[in-house]
Each structure stands twice: as structure tokens, then as C-alpha cells.
Amino acid sequence: MVEEPLNQLFQFLRSTFRAVGEAHRTNPRRHTSKPARLAWEDGVKRRIVRARLIDISRAGAALVSSSMPPVSAEARLRILGREPTPWIEAAIVGVQPEGPRRYRIRLRFDEPCPTYFLRVAVLGPIAPDADEVAPCVTNMEPMDLSLQSSSPHP
Helix, strand or coil: CCCCCCCHHHHHHHCCCCCCCCCCCCCCCEECCCEEEEEEEECCEEEEEEEEEEEECCCEEEEEECCCCCCCCEEEEEECCCCCCCCEEEEEEEEEEEECCEEEEEEEECCCCCHHHHHHHHHCCCCCCCCCCCCCCCCCCCCCHHHCCCCCCC
């Protein structure tokens, strides 16, 4: 008998938060490239900058941005899209230059990342577009009215 491989995405989304160990990679990470916003306080002024996620886990995330936030600052992160996610709080634990005006920013979430946030980061928006047509219905095919019932099923 041949065993089917585990669905790695499903395993990632159902994984629980594990306390960060010595290797700091005890939580599974997943690659993503979703657009995001990163916010932090710069003195008395709030900064909100564009960013792009690189990867994410229950414990933290890595992203790139053209702005360099201060290390050890408290920050907030959200994913953009048709329905932006709520902000989640994180600490900036590292900033490394990746090129001219391009920085890799590492975040550690204050609380374990919610499953909803992970799903949006990896799969995209949850709600379908209102104007999206169901894949089995097209304007080119007439609908067979005999398949519709006028009374509800018992």
C-alpha cells in the first residue's frame, strides 16, 4: 500500500504555536509575497510604510521594505487586499540591508499569529468577489430549467 503525502499547507495552517527555542525556528514557516503595511512610532510621529511579506509563521514574519525601521521598536503589521486584515502587534527583532534602499525586516509577534491572518497571508482573501461567476455557469450555455425544482427538498 502506498501512503499519500501529507498536505503540507493544511499541516501548516493547523499547527499550534510552539515556544521559540534556541534555534528560533521551532514554528513552521511558509513562503508568501503578499503586500503589507508596517507601522511603528518614530518619536511622536507614526510611520506607516509599504512592505512585502517574505515568509510567516505563528511566531513571526519576515518582510522587505524600502524604509528602515528602528530595531527593537514595537510595530504593527497588516496584509493588504480587497479586505485588509486587522493589525497585529509585533516587535522588530532585526533589520538587514538587502540592496540600495531595500531592507529585510524580521518581526516577532506579541501573541501567536491567528489562523485567519495566516490563511490570508498564504492563500489570499477568504471572501470571493461579488461579481465572480461560478465556474460551472457560463453565459454561452443555456441553463436547463428542468433541473430546478419549484418546491424545497424535504
